[in-house]
Amino acid sequence: MVHAVAVLLAGLAGGLAGVSLALLLHAIQHLAYGYSLHDLLAGESFLDGVRAATPLRRVLVLTACGGVAGIGWWLLRRYGPPLVPVNAALAEPGTRMPAGATMGHALLQIVTVAMGSPLGREGAPRQVAAMASGRIAAALRVTPEQTRIVVACGAGAGLAAVYNVPLGGALFTMEVLLASFAPSVAVAALAASAVAAAVAWIGLGDVHQYRLPSLSVGAPLVAWALACGPAIGAVGWWYARAARQARAAALRDARMIPACLAAFAVIGLVAMAVPALPGNGKGPIQLGLDGDLGLGVAALLLVLKVLATTACLRAGADGGLLTPGMTIGALLGVVLGALWTMAWPSATGQGAYALVGAVAFLAVSMRMPVTAIVLGFELTRADDDISLPVVVAVALATATARWLDRRTGE
Incomplete structure (x- = not known):
């Protein structure tokens, strides 16, 4: 022992x-x-x-x-x-x-x-x-x-x-x-x-990180997880690769001073109009869980978060990718959920798409499917009703990422 x-x-x-x-x-x-x-x-x-x-x-x-x-x-x-x-x-x-x-x-x-x-x-x-x-x-x-x-x-x-x-x-x-x-x-x-x-x-204090409203979980959400799990896996695989490359190419000498100044100043300028951009991403996740994101705003934040995190890593800054990964996954889930609902309307709320997307993306981007599932439930105190679509999305996303690993020799 x-x-x-x-x-x-x-x-x-x-x-x-x-x-x-x-x-x-x-x-x-x-x-x-x-x-x-x-x-x-x-x-x-x-x-x-x-x-x-x-x-x-x-x-x-x-x-x-x-x-x-x-x-x-x-x-x-x-x-x-x-x-x-x-x-x-x-x-x-x-x-x-x-x-x-x-x-x-x-x-x-x-x-x-x-x-x-x-x-x-x-x-x-x-x-x-x-x-x-x-x-x-x-x-x-x-x-x-x-x-x-x-x-x-x-x-x-x-x-x-x-x-x-x-x-x-x-x-x-x-x-x-x-x-x-x-x-x-x-x-x-x-x-x-x-x-x-x-x-x-x-x-x-004994507090959890996110408030989760009542979610509508049923066959439409499972169908969405089946259809979109591979897409989430592909984007998560690409993002993990981009983050690794940004870290590997990060500046280490005095050039990182102007590079970091420029990267963060640009984020500040964008934040004048988009205050949800600064920070590790906890705010946008909560907005997605609450159902307060429109398709356009979610898509904009998705692109901005990917660019901001990789730009800061490339400039030489450092930090974790757990919450940023969950944020990108939640935003991706909101975007894919909105597009899905346009084609097949259902009672599934935005929060369910955000949670499933966040967990599946985190599972792939940090290569930890079991931990990601448990974190999703512990961080939100979600009911076990949503476990089936979460597991389906994580399984398909992980399988897709591993297939891409084999195709690229990684």
């Missing part, structure tokens, strides 16, 4: 990382856009705050965000020790993630996402928790293989804490980080994520 004390401490590290970084994110968001300054956990959302801010403020904040991103990551890469990603630490157990560089990298992600970066925030608590878990394992002198499991459990616990998804965090550890569902791995992952989620409840 994996060292029990190390696993529980890894869960604690994940919980503390998730809570502290989430509170920091909220504080910077509220300060940057000037909303709900008296209450970091107020009901007013980031999208509400951006909408209430003046167009000039949006441009200035996002341009400043580009400066922070460009200068910050250039300094970190120029003068700091080489970063050790979580995957690299797992590939060679015992390899230490440098504390200063890891913390700086995580803080830059949180600060830029809070100021309006279109990338995700979930990578920061994963990295901080994994770094701390590696040191915990070293202090307790656990074996190299157990160290690998403890570090992965810490990373999954960070995800569990920041989004209040204990089962999703555990499955992320098993499916994505360790590629193992062995009993010893499962017990450790579940224990660490449960501890992290409990810590997050104390600091952030």
